[in-house]
Amino acid sequence: MTIKAQSPAVVELADFKxxxxxxxxxxxxxxxxxxxxxxxxHENPYNGYWSLPGTLVRVGESLEAAADRVxxxxxxxxxxxxxxxxxxxxxxxxxxxxxxxxxVRYLSVSHFALVxxxxxxxxxxxxxxxxxxPLSRVPKLAFDHNEILTYGYQxxxxxxxxxxxxxxxxxxxxxxxxxxxxxxxxxxEDFSDYSNFRTRLLKMGILQDTQKKxxxxxxxxxxxxxxxxxxxxxxxxxxxxxx
Amino acid sequence: MTIKAQSPAVVELADFKxxxxxxxxxxxxxxxxxxxxxxxxHENPYNGYWSLPGTLVRVGESLEAAADRVxxxxxxxxxxxxxxxxxxxxxxxxxxxxxxxxxVRYLSVSHFALVxxxxxxxxxxxxxxxxxxPLSRVPKLAFDHNEILTYGYQxxxxxxxxxxxxxxxxxxxxxxxxxxxxxxxxxxEDFSDYSNFRTRLLKMGILQDTQKKxxxxxxxxxxxxxxxxxxxxxxxxxxxxxx
DNA sequence: GCAAAAGTGTTCCGACTACACCCATGC
DNA sequence: GCATGGGTGTAGTCGGAACACTTTTGC
Numbered sequence: 001m002t003i004k005a006q007s008p009a010v011v012e013l014a015d016f017k018x019x020x021x022x023x024x025x026x027x028x029x030x031x032x033x034x035x036x037x038x039x040x041x042h043e044n045p046y047n048g049y050w051s052l053p054g055t056l057v058r059v060g061e062s063l064e065a066a067a068d069r070v071x072x073x074x075x076x077x078x079x080x081x082x083x084x085x086x087x088x089x090x091x092x093x094x095x096x097x098x099x100x101x102x103x104v105r106y107l108s109v110s111h112f113a114l115v116x117x118x119x120x121x122x123x124x125x126x127x128x129x130x131x132x133x134p135l136s137r138v139p140k141l142a143f144d145h146n147e148i149l150t151y152g153y154q155x156x157x158x159x160x161x162x163x164x165x166x167x168x169x170x171x172x173x174x175x176x177x178x179x180x181x182x183x184x185x186x187x188x189e190d191f192s193d194y195s196n197f198r199t200r201l202l203k204m205g206i207l208q209d210t211q212k213k214x215x216x217x218x219x220x221x222x223x224x225x226x227x228x229x230x231x232x233x234x235x236x237x238x239x240x241x242x243x
Numbered sequence: 244m245t246i247k248a249q250s251p252a253v254v255e256l257a258d259f260k261x262x263x264x265x266x267x268x269x270x271x272x273x274x275x276x277x278x279x280x281x282x283x284x285h286e287n288p289y290n291g292y293w294s295l296p297g298t299l300v301r302v303g304e305s306l307e308a309a310a311d312r313v314x315x316x317x318x319x320x321x322x323x324x325x326x327x328x329x330x331x332x333x334x335x336x337x338x339x340x341x342x343x344x345x346x347v348r349y350l351s352v353s354h355f356a357l358v359x360x361x362x363x364x365x366x367x368x369x370x371x372x373x374x375x376x377p378l379s380r381v382p383k384l385a386f387d388h389n390e391i392l393t394y395g396y397q398x399x400x401x402x403x404x405x406x407x408x409x410x411x412x413x414x415x416x417x418x419x420x421x422x423x424x425x426x427x428x429x430x431x432e433d434f435s436d437y438s439n440f441r442t443r444l445l446k447m448g449i450l451q452d453t454q455k456k457x458x459x460x461x462x463x464x465x466x467x468x469x470x471x472x473x474x475x476x477x478x479x480x481x482x483x484x485x486x
Numbered sequence: 487g488c489a490a491a492a493g494t495g496t497t498c499c500g501a502c503t504a505c506a507c508c509c510a511t512g513c
Numbered sequence: 514g515c516a517t518g519g520g521t522g523t524a525g526t527c528g529g530a531a532c533a534c535t536t537t538t539g540c
Contacts, residue, residue: 011301013260013301013302014260014261014300014302015258016261016350017256017259018257018332018350057257059255087330107350109332177518177519192503195504195505196503198520216518217517217518218511218518219517219518220510220511220518221511221519222518419492420491435530436530438493438494438531439529458537459491461489461490461538462489462490462491462539463492464491464537465491465493466492
């Protein structure tokens, strides 16, 4: 930023503590549910409310590092997809601003993450509550976290339509209907015909057939595919719809 | 954000000053050039470098208000389009962090704005340099501002393709080739055939024919159109391409 | 008349939709 | 065999790309 040559009269600059709050999504592929990770607060303000996992940024720590730290403190996960969302920074968004020392404001740089549900172990740090909530059953959250969540959900849907985030969340090899199920749970049941989805996906040429099959109960065994990062590379910057 | 119950060992939280830097674009419709507003720095660090207009957030001021203030301090403009871009907040992005009091970090919440070139009067505050730069001729800027600019330019192109920002920047009434010129200067000459662009734009039904004509030198006079906000309302949340 | 700019129409072709249908497995 | 899920094919339609052509002005 820029220092503006300050007018003779003293302009009071605000002092900030900067927090990072992360909307962490995962998809329960068994029950086909979109989940968000929430933590229960044990202190004021908003004692007893659920909130998005977050933390305050430490000395020498970058925003990304802080966001990463939240992920590794709450869940054990091999970092999957993480991106900055939006910065909420109005005055009075945090009740602590009143109690605290003069002029300290709390600013939240929100992030959104998508993790692989199956690879994820919640870290039950003692008594504390930490849980996956189906998106449809999220209660009233602390602070402006409902707003952040709404924003994050929008971004998730955009991301999944226009970028291959889905493959970050799928296992190494997967069937085409795995992909379809994932899209359907994020975007809603009626987003596309299954067979047309198949065709488009294959036509892109970003999936490798592993020549292996998997049999899951009744029905014909499905081919297993792998995401081909090299084939995708040239398409990376082109606008593309994974619809 | 969330206060994490702090471990017995003291964790040092960083203290921040928060700045707002804004990438302000406008389109010179005479010369068909995309312009960015830059200001010349007169103090250290980066004395003598050009930078994005910015300011530090004051007590009681929201981020949006600070961004607005930058716009009105530098140029006289009836606020046209403004949105938050990205927050840059790594440690050591600002050299002042070393000189300053212990642990103060500088964080930049960048914004991007699109203003109407013709309606804009630069406020020459004394000696200071402030100027519109053609995007192609932007020099090495202070801080990480080149990076912010690149990011902003990307966002501008996305915005103009998927939302009707263009009409915020056009005069009340305009010809279809005015719109085309605008798109061409932002997206590059070869983004689309003119006549197909026309057809698509009209088919959307968001333009009202004012029944008036304008004659600009040689050639057949062009019809003047007006953006129809009401007709656009229902399409607002649908994905749409103005390509 | 001619150049310049606005505006219209037409043809081609690829992509998406909505299905119907075939295939391989468990039981 | 038959239910279940995987996989292929096709006919109809919509929309964009490319480009030729017409209209209205200034000079």
